[in-house]
Amino acid sequence: MLNTALFLAGLTSLPAMAHVSYTNRDLGTFDGLSAASNSISNQTTFNFGWADAADADWGDTHQGKWYKFTLLNAAEVTISAAANATPSATSIGGLLPGFSLYQGLAPAAAHDGSAVSLAYRAGLEFATEGSLNARGDFQIGNDAGVSSPLTFVAYAVDGTIANHSLGYQSGIVGDGVADGLVSKTLALGAGSYSLWISGAEYAGQFNPAALAVGNYGVTASIGIAPVPEPETYAMLLAGLGLISAAARRRKSPGAA
Numbered sequence: 001m002l003n004t005a006l007f008l009a010g011l012t013s014l015p016a017m018a019h020v021s022y023t024n025r026d027l028g029t030f031d032g033l034s035a036a037s038n039s040i041s042n043q044t045t046f047n048f049g050w051a052d053a054a055d056a057d058w059g060d061t062h063q064g065k066w067y068k069f070t071l072l073n074a075a076e077v078t079i080s081a082a083a084n085a086t087p088s089a090t091s092i093g094g095l096l097p098g099f100s101l102y103q104g105l106a107p108a109a110a111h112d113g114s115a116v117s118l119a120y121r122a123g124l125e126f127a128t129e130g131s132l133n134a135r136g137d138f139q140i141g142n143d144a145g146v147s148s149p150l151t152f153v154a155y156a157v158d159g160t161i162a163n164h165s166l167g168y169q170s171g172i173v174g175d176g177v178a179d180g181l182v183s184k185t186l187a188l189g190a191g192s193y194s195l196w197i198s199g200a201e202y203a204g205q206f207n208p209a210a211l212a213v214g215n216y217g218v219t220a221s222i223g224i225a226p227v228p229e230p231e232t233y234a235m236l237l238a239g240l241g242l243i244s245a246a247a248r249r250r251k252s253p254g255a256a
Helices: 004-011 049-053 115-122 202-206 230-251
Strands: 026-030 036-045 065-071 075-083 097-103 138-141 147-157 181-188 191-199 216-226
Touching (some): 026 036, 026 216, 036 065, 036 191, 049 097, 065 216, 097 181, 115 138, 115 147, 191 216
Antiparallel strands (some): 075 181, 075 216, 097 147, 138 147
16 A cells, blocks of 8 residues: 555656656557567666555556557567666666556546546545556546546566565466566457556555655567467477377387
């Protein structure tokens, strides 16, 4: 749970994060029929936002960075979030990244405090710290009254419960090694997708100094691979069958 007063005080130094924005964070439009990749570096985020948004009262969209991409056809998509290995003049090293993927895009300038966002949250019948549900669907809108649902697809997070990178929430499964890198491969259909990246240090939200520090460095990467055609699977299975049959013959007592 976040100390709201301290969080709002921290946001005063971060006006660029006041609303949902994909500016300079469009990973691309892909046909899905050929291999492709892209990455966006020199981005920053908070070290606790993902873990905070993964708990029972959700989290604030300001605590992470938004990216988008579009698939024109179904494809296998590998998404990675990597921390800056060392500090730089503009970022802090050592982030434990987590990301959530949603189908759909938030409307321009959407934010947690808009009237439509607040109305949606009020209808949930439980208290929320913000609009963002890191492990499920949610909805967010802007001051013009435009609201969009974001349909949850998957999450991935660095580390384990044992090293406290994931907070104290049951059901969260990390990648097992807190090494500053997390990746997941997904079979996705055609459409537009929102990717939200932040940090998995749950305890960071209780550190007053950390609340104003949203400059943990991170690089987002995407890799696209075509979905194999059914004939490819059939050929693969047939090949495996021939290999298995040959192996059985070699093991037979009367085999030459």
